[in-house]
Structures are given as structure tokens and as C-alpha cells.
Amino acid sequence: MSIENFLGQATRLPATRLIMPRRQSIVVLPPQNGSSKGVGMAKPEGRGIQSIEVGGRLLSQLISANGPVMLKDLAASADLAPAQAHAYLASYRRVGLVEQDAETGMYSLGPAAVRLAVARMRSTEPTASASKAAIELANTLGLMVAIVMWGPHAPTAVQILEGEERLNINLLPGAVFSVTRTPAGWIFDAFGEKKLVEARIGIELTSIVSQAPSRSMARRRTEQELETIRRQGFAGCLESPVPGLSSVAAPVFSADGTLAYAISVVGRSVDLDISKAGNHVEALLATTRLLSTVVVSDSRQGKAAASASSPNHANP
Known part of the structure; x- marks a missing residue:
């Protein structure tokens, strides 16, 4: 999990009055350092949905990437064919998990990924x-x-x-x-x-x-x-x-x-x-x-x- 300086001249702080921020x-x-484990005995995971796990590989690669990534590189790192990766990314774009630069065509995480x-x-x-x-x-x-x-x-x-x-x-x-x-x-x-x-x-x-x-x-x-x-x-x-x-x-x-x-x-x-x-x-x-x-x-x-x-x- 990991700063900017815009500083000014001194002014007095508002006495002892506490004011709640407006918003x-x-x-x-x-x-960033792996998933955290819950406390207690682990339960059987049960049956999952493979397509979600496959798509998760793409998201993991976007998290690890140092900036926007080309489709071919993203697909290769997730061990997927470019056409298959493109289908997942199209859906992720619709829900805001992924963004695609209109000029370069490169992919990065979208706003919904940050809010998850x-x-x-x-x-x-x-x-x-x-x-x-x-x-x-x-x-x-x-x-x-x-x-x-x-x-x-x-x-x-x-x-x-x-x-x-x-x-x-x-x-x-x-x-x-x-x-x-x-x-x-x-x-x-x-x-x-x-x-x-x-x-x-x-x-x-x-x-x-x-x-x-x-x-x-x-x-x-x-x-x-x-x-x-x-x-x-x-x-x-x-x-x-x-x-x-x-x-x-x-x-x-x-x-x-x-x-x-x-x-x-x-x-x-x-x-x-x-x-x-x-x-x-x-x-x-x-x-x-x-x-x-x-x-x-x-x-x-x-x-x-x-x-x-x-x-x-x-x-x-």
C-alpha cells in the first residue's frame, strides 16, 4: 500500500472549535502482498466458476503490471490466446474493472477495480x-x-x-x-x-x-x-x-x-x-x-x- 507539498503562510488555527468536514x-x-487469511478453520472451497478464475488471471496481471499493457502482452502473461483475453477485457470494460486507452489501445485497471x-x-x-x-x-x-x-x-x-x-x-x-x-x-x-x-x-x-x-x-x-x-x-x-x-x-x-x-x-x-x-x-x-x-x-x-x-x- 503506498506525496505532495503545496504549502503556505502561517495562520491561526480555529480555537478549539471542531468542525466536521462537509464530505x-x-x-x-x-x-499488494498476497491475500489475507481469515481466522479459524478453513472450509472446503466447493465448486467454482472457471471463467471467473480465468478472468482473474488478467486482473492479476494488470495489478502487477507497471503501467498500461498491450493486449498481446497481457494475454501472454495470463497464458491466454489474445482473442480469448479480448473477450474477457470487453466485459471488464463494461463494468468498469478495466480501461482501454483510445489512442494506444493499451489496457489498465478501471475505477471499479479501485473501489472493490x-x-x-x-x-x-x-x-x-x-x-x-x-x-x-x-x-x-x-x-x-x-x-x-x-x-x-x-x-x-x-x-x-x-x-x-x-x-x-x-x-x-x-x-x-x-x-x-x-x-x-x-x-x-x-x-x-x-x-x-x-x-x-x-x-x-x-x-x-x-x-x-x-x-x-x-x-x-x-x-x-x-x-x-x-x-x-x-x-x-x-x-x-x-x-x-x-x-x-x-x-x-x-x-x-x-x-x-x-x-x-x-x-x-x-x-x-x-x-x-x-x-x-x-x-x-x-x-x-x-x-x-x-x-x-x-x-x-x-x-x-x-x-x-x-x-x-x-x-x-
């Missing part, structure tokens, strides 16, 4: 704890808050909580955060899995050079810049990518010390203070540090419960 949206990404896991992820950790904390943070600051995880190919918003005012930005669940242009993306660059991040940076830089070479904000962060982010524990940026808006983002870590997700605060530049000593950054860091503690605690409790239920476990 909150959630979308959940499919697990919503019901499950709402009630599981770490998303449940992150959601509660993000609501509190948005209420306290009165600003937009986004939970960002690493999706199939890039940092992806899984939950958006709007602040007191609507912002002039099309940021919805499922939106991709640029690794080269946003503070949330920089968090993944600084703390995330290098192989995945480097692949994404290559895609973004290639796309930008071919489409809008003047967008100077889109560039690879230097190691010195990344080290600064690691040292201070957050990343921020003013007036980017939308003029008048700024943002700041910070990491939340798993029990093993790896990056779990990032939380980003977005607001008008006149409302958001991105300085380290500012109230907004202090509130964000307090939230992410608490969530990192919760993730570690939940993981340890889960391991203890598993050990206690093991047949080899002996009570003292």
Missing part, C-alpha cells in the same frame, strides 16, 4: 485507525486531509476529507499523487520501496518531457533533499501543483519500520503554514507518530493472539 470519501486499494475492496478495508487496520485520526485532524485544522497509500503503480488517495471550504482542486479517492511533484509523493521517494518508486519516477519524467517539458516542478529529488525529508519527518511545498494551494505530508510506519502510508494536509496557501514550527505541521506530525505507534501495537497484539491460539503454545 468524506473512501476508496480502498487491493492488497471498500467494504473490507473500512473495518480493518491500519485503514480504520487512519480514518478516525484523519477525521480528527481535518476537524481540528479545518483543512483537507488525504490518506495516501501505494497503489498498483503510484501513491494513491484512499480517503479524502474535505475541510471547511471547498478547494479548487479535483482531488478524489483513487487520485494518483505524483512522486516528482507532490509532497506526498516525496514521502514515498524518501521512505518507500526504491524499486517501485524509481519505476514510477521514470514513467512520470518520460510523460512530462513528451507532454509538458516546461513543468519544472516535476523532477527527481536529490539525495540531499530526500535526506532532509527523512531528518525532519515531513515534506511540504508552496503553490504547487495548483497556484494558490499548498500541502504538507508525513509518513506512517508499519511495525517492521517500513512505510505504511502517508497523510497529507492540503489548503489555501494563505491558510496553511508548512513551516516545521507551525501549528499545522505539529498537528500532522502528532497524528502520524500516534498512528505509527498504533500500527506497531496492533501488529504486536496480533502476533501475541496468534501465538496464544497456536497448538504449540503452552500456558504458564
Whole structure:
């Protein structure tokens, strides 16, 4: 599961008044490290539908692919004939699980694929704890808050909580955060899995050079810049990518010390203070540090419960 900086000048936080965001949206990404197993004895799977399992191979390959895929390559990776794969993809397109680029003909996951896991992820950790904390943070600051995880190919918003005012930005669940242009993306660059991040940076830089070479904000962060982010524990940026808006983002870590997700605060530049000593950054860091503690605690409790239920476990 795996940041952008648009930051502004300092303003006072609204006293102790808590204001519920006008709207909150959630979308959940499919697990990246294999399916999770339920607790208890496994039941016989029973009879299945082979065509669904065959089609599932195509979806699995799209999840694993590093970007859009040609039909012939997708079919070969799923061990299907191109004509057979095309029939499955046509149906998946109709229900929104798959998209096809009109110009290149290449396939990628569609919006319905991103929404599939919503019901499950709402009630599981770490998303449940992150959601509660993000609501509190948005209420306290009165600003937009986004939970960002690493999706199939890039940092992806899984939950958006709007602040007191609507912002002039099309940021919805499922939106991709640029690794080269946003503070949330920089968090993944600084703390995330290098192989995945480097692949994404290559895609973004290639796309930008071919489409809008003047967008100077889109560039690879230097190691010195990344080290600064690691040292201070957050990343921020003013007036980017939308003029008048700024943002700041910070990491939340798993029990093993790896990056779990990032939380980003977005607001008008006149409302958001991105300085380290500012109230907004202090509130964000307090939230992410608490969530990192919760993730570690939940993981340890889960391991203890598993050990206690093991047949080899002996009570003292």
C-alpha cells in the first residue's frame, strides 16, 4: 500500500472549535502482498466458476503490471490466446474493472477495480485507525486531509476529507499523487520501496518531457533533499501543483519500520503554514507518530493472539 507539498503562510488555527468536514470519501486499494487469511478453520472451497478464475488471471496481471499493457502482452502473461483475453477485457470494460486507452489501445485497471475492496478495508487496520485520526485532524485544522497509500503503480488517495471550504482542486479517492511533484509523493521517494518508486519516477519524467517539458516542478529529488525529508519527518511545498494551494505530508510506519502510508494536509496557501514550527505541521506530525505507534501495537497484539491460539503454545 503506498506525496505532495503545496504549502503556505502561517495562520491561526480555529480555537478549539471542531468542525466536521462537509464530505468524506473512501476508496480502498487491493492488497499488494498476497491475500489475507481469515481466522479459524478453513472450509472446503466447493465448486467454482472457471471463467471467473480465468478472468482473474488478467486482473492479476494488470495489478502487477507497471503501467498500461498491450493486449498481446497481457494475454501472454495470463497464458491466454489474445482473442480469448479480448473477450474477457470487453466485459471488464463494461463494468468498469478495466480501461482501454483510445489512442494506444493499451489496457489498465478501471475505477471499479479501485473501489472493490471498500467494504473490507473500512473495518480493518491500519485503514480504520487512519480514518478516525484523519477525521480528527481535518476537524481540528479545518483543512483537507488525504490518506495516501501505494497503489498498483503510484501513491494513491484512499480517503479524502474535505475541510471547511471547498478547494479548487479535483482531488478524489483513487487520485494518483505524483512522486516528482507532490509532497506526498516525496514521502514515498524518501521512505518507500526504491524499486517501485524509481519505476514510477521514470514513467512520470518520460510523460512530462513528451507532454509538458516546461513543468519544472516535476523532477527527481536529490539525495540531499530526500535526506532532509527523512531528518525532519515531513515534506511540504508552496503553490504547487495548483497556484494558490499548498500541502504538507508525513509518513506512517508499519511495525517492521517500513512505510505504511502517508497523510497529507492540503489548503489555501494563505491558510496553511508548512513551516516545521507551525501549528499545522505539529498537528500532522502528532497524528502520524500516534498512528505509527498504533500500527506497531496492533501488529504486536496480533502476533501475541496468534501465538496464544497456536497448538504449540503452552500456558504458564
